[in-house]
Amino acid sequence: MTSEAATAVDPSRKSLLWLVAVGFFMQTLDATIINTALPAMAASLNVSPLRMQSVVVAYALTMAMLIPASGWIADRFGTRRIFFAAIVLFAAGSVLCALSQGLGQLVAARVVQGLGGALLLPVGRLALLRTVPRGEFLQAMSFVAIPGLIGPLLGPTLGGWLVQYASWHWIFLINVPVGLAGCIATLKYMPDLRGAIQKRFDSVGYAMLAFGMVAISLALDGVSELGLRQGGVMVVLIFGFASVVAYWLHAARTPEPLFAPSLFGVPTLSIGLIGNLFSRLGSSCMPFLVPLLLQVSMGYSPVRAGLMMLPIALAGMAMKRFATPLITRHGYRKVLVVNTVLVGCTMASFGLTAPGQPIALHVLQLLAFGAVNSLQFTAMNTITLKDLDGSMASSGNSLLSMVQMLAMSLGVAAAGAVLAGYNGIFGTETAAHTLDAFQATFASMGLITVASALIFWHLPAEVRAAQPAQPEVSGQG
Structure with a gap:
């Protein structure tokens, strides 16, 4: 390729990178912005804030369902058409969420949102895989992964600010102008790529x-x-x-x-997937439970509750640079077994939270959880995919993405069920009784996470990080 041709291609490729990154940002922002707004939404819809988990579950479960089919859909109908449809569905679902008059309508609208969100990253990643030269692909995916870190950092605080100074409807309506711009950019910059060989869909x-x-x-x-x-x-x-x-x-x-059973012939993948499922079953409930605890039982305002989630994201980002040296020195098994216990213990420590405690103590708890949880995600993701060859890598990555979203759905659903059970034991939904229920729920979900350390004990002791951990582009780590 001549330098003139490279110069002609580069601006278009850069625009495609930005388009995929913005789509990823929309998906990750919406996965976190809603948590701080749940009490205000519950009050508006005349339901208990302790029974709002279905709003989170519907979105994550829909994404888990559609991810296995996303590659085939893009190959069959083309990346441009499907990416455009994904943005339209996401924006339409956002409008429907804002117009919802009851919990059932809101859950149905979140399903529509999830249909769009599930296609944004896989289809965008597929377009990059087929247009970016191999030597530049890792750098491209690192660029696209940045919004996956910014979304969870910005989401809770922005959600709290919109609820407190506008209304909860705006956490969905802000997606509309972004979606409109994304539709125009898709028609202009997204290549219309299809699979060379159409496989039969199972x-x-x-x-x-x-x-x-x-x-x-x-x-x-x-x-x-x-x-x-x-x-x-x-x-x-x-x-x-x-x-x-x-x-x-x-x-x-x-x-x-869809997923060949031969994938599970790779020991690190099978242990990594099962460990991902059970470990995330506990830890994925934290973005749902913590804002509820702070607002329902501790009397925090939405903005203050959103700001209290910042330490988790900041500690998570800071921990990324230490993950590979730790794994290289101590090996995956030791790191994951010890760190899984630490994740569970930091979760259970929130069971000691009570009004009147110094805010510095709560910030320290959140920083500790954010750090160990980030290390957990990095280690689990890399051990799951590290031993897959080229023919298995795509299928294994899709299976991991599905398990991540399924674990989020099951974790929030399980936490909601445990919280409802304890709330029934401790009595009516006064602030004191709900605090007791929250404390017991944090302790229980922490114990579930600690138990999952037994899964990682089966990893080979000699497996270590031979190279820098791959950038996490799933949005869940």
């Missing part, structure tokens, strides 16, 4: 896997939100597990399954 396997994820999540959410009795919960839960098992039996007999 629709039967996809239906089994999607139904299993939804059923298991609904069973957990049904304990507190849907009002299902124990018998109904057990029926839905058994159907969910049966569907997941049926998928893996189906995948073993299908030439081109």
